[in-house]
Amino acid sequence: MSRASAVPITIRQVAKAYGAVAALDCVDLDVRSGEFLTLLGPSGSGKTTLLMVLAGFIRPDQGSVRFGDQEVIRLAPHKRDIGMVFQNYALFPHLDVAANVAYPLKLRGVPTADCARRVAKALQTVKLEGLGTRRVHELSGGQRQRVALARAIVFEPRILLMDEPLSALDKQLRESMQIELRNLHDQLGMTTVYVTHDQREALTMSDRVAVIAGGRLMQVDTPRMLYDRPGNRFVAEFIGESSFLEVTASGGAWCWNGRPLQLGTEPSGSIYPQPAQGARACLMLRPERLRIAQAGQGSPATGTNALPARVGDVIYQGDTFLVQAILDDGTRVSARAIAGAASLARAPARNEAVELHFEAGEAVLLPEEGPR
Numbered sequence: 168m169s170r171a172s173a174v175p176i177t178i179r180q181v182a183k184a185y186g187a188v189a190a191l192d193c194v195d196l197d198v199r200s201g202e203f204l205t206l207l208g209p210s211g212s213g214k215t216t217l218l219m220v221l222a223g224f225i226r227p228d229q230g231s232v233r234f235g236d237q238e239v240i241r242l243a244p245h246k247r248d249i250g251m252v253f254q255n256y257a258l259f260p261h262l263d264v265a266a267n268v269a270y271p272l273k274l275r276g277v278p279t280a281d282c283a284r285r286v287a288k289a290l291q292t293v294k295l296e297g298l299g300t301r302r303v304h305e306l307s308g309g310q311r312q313r314v315a316l317a318r319a320i321v322f323e324p325r326i327l328l329m330d331e332p333l334s335a336l337d338k339q340l341r342e343s344m345q346i347e348l349r350n351l352h353d354q355l356g357m358t359t360v361y362v363t364h365d366q367r368e369a370l371t372m373s374d375r376v377a378v379i380a381g382g383r384l385m386q387v388d389t390p391r392m393l394y395d396r397p398g399n400r401f402v403a404e405f406i407g408e409s410s411f412l413e414v415t416a417s418g419g420a421w422c423w424n425g426r427p428l429q430l431g432t433e434p435s436g437s438i439y440p441q442p443a444q445g446a447r448a449c450l451m452l453r454p455e456r457l458r459i460a461q462a463g464q465g466s467p468a469t470g471t472n473a474l475p476a477r478v479g480d481v482i483y484q485g486d487t488f489l490v491q492a493i494l495d496d497g498t499r500v501s502a503r504a505i506a507g508a509a510s511l512a513r514a515p516a517r518n519e520a521v522e523l524h525f526e527a528g529e530a531v532l533l534p535e536e537g538p539r
């Protein structure tokens with residue numbers, strides 16, 4: 168299949184309400200040409216609605232959608248030059264594989280001979296060559312998924328939209344299909360918008376991820392930035408594991424429980440502005456960024472923060488121990504230690520007095536009131 172001529176997608180002020188429910192609340196989003204962008208959010212957050220607006224099956228109450236320079240908001244779905252994979256695949260059970268894949272070509276009046284050639288090529292791309300005469304009900308879940316994908320790419324669209332295409336597959340097949348889908352995208356180069364509620368899938372596959380909740384975009388960023396520098400508490404909680412400390416500004420420093428913390432600088436320089444006296448914020452700690460030290464082993468190295476804690480539950484998870492520590496003020500914090508690591512001579516014991524250590528730059532300061 169030839170490389171598709173990709174286009175950027177520009178979404179401006181798109182809103183869609185169902186009665187009192189704002190399914191989409193003034194969404195602005197730019198998808199770059201040839202990019203693999205994932206919409207990630209909990210159930211009911213507006214992912215399908217936004218995808219359907221792009222596909223043309225839902226007309227928003229307001230706003231603009233452009234593919235390249237072309238405003239498409241009034242354009243019918245079949246005139247938008249998009250391939251779409253629906254969550255339930257929406258295959259025709261009475262047709263064989265080849266006829267399913269040929270459907271969009273027939274719809275566009277492509278001559279029969281040309282059709283057969285392009286169907287064969289699409290089936291080859293998704294590694295289903297030779298299965299053209301099979302009925303859909305004679306296929307496995309993963310094979311059906313590929314038929315749906317072949318049908319979406321057979322007319323070489325500029326844009327590919329996929330709504331939770333892997334959610335019906337078991338874990339192993341899902342993980343191998345994630346890599347296949349990403350490779351296919353890299354091979355064909357079309358602008359891709361992918362929907363999932365699975366954060367790991369989003370982080371694995373995407374160039375960038377748009378986190379959506381309640382019809383609003385919470386953050387649009389690379390997987391790395393979403394994990395390392397979430398912009399608000401929703402994203403911090405939704406992606407990865409995290410614990411939170413309530414901190415207050417005093418004497419120019421952020422303090423937890425009256426104790427000044429060192430957060431302000433990274434090798435690249437200051438990351439947080441000087442806080443106003445009495446300001447409140449929330450500090451995010453990732454479990455794998457905390458080191459568990461025995462209490463009373465002398466003061467930690469300069470630049471290291473030490474939080475005194477008592478060990479609660481210790482959960483052995485094969486490669487790691489998840490340690491639930493309880494701080495002096497009752498805050499619960501999860502820390503992860505590699506099982507068998509040289510630094511951890513033995514597993515922490517319940518009720519043991521420990522210190523949780525982290526460097527400046529390993530914790531992320533979040534505004535107390537983020538968009539939620």
Ligand SMILES: Nc1ncnc2c1ncn2[C@@H]1O[C@H](COP(=O)(O)OP(=O)(O)OP(=O)(O)O)[C@@H](O)[C@H]1O
Nearest residue numbers: 185188190208209210211212213214215216217364
């Ligand atoms: N046809 C409709 N009529 C009324 N409300 C609707 C309709 N379609 C969607 N909604 C509502 O709009 C909101 C967003 O729905 P949407 O289907 O976009 O969510 P989603 O993020 O795709 O969720 P899921 O992960 O469960 O598929 C939800 O609150 C939903 O109940």
Ligand SMILES: [Mg+2]
Nearest residue numbers: 214215216330
């Ligand atoms: Mg949905």
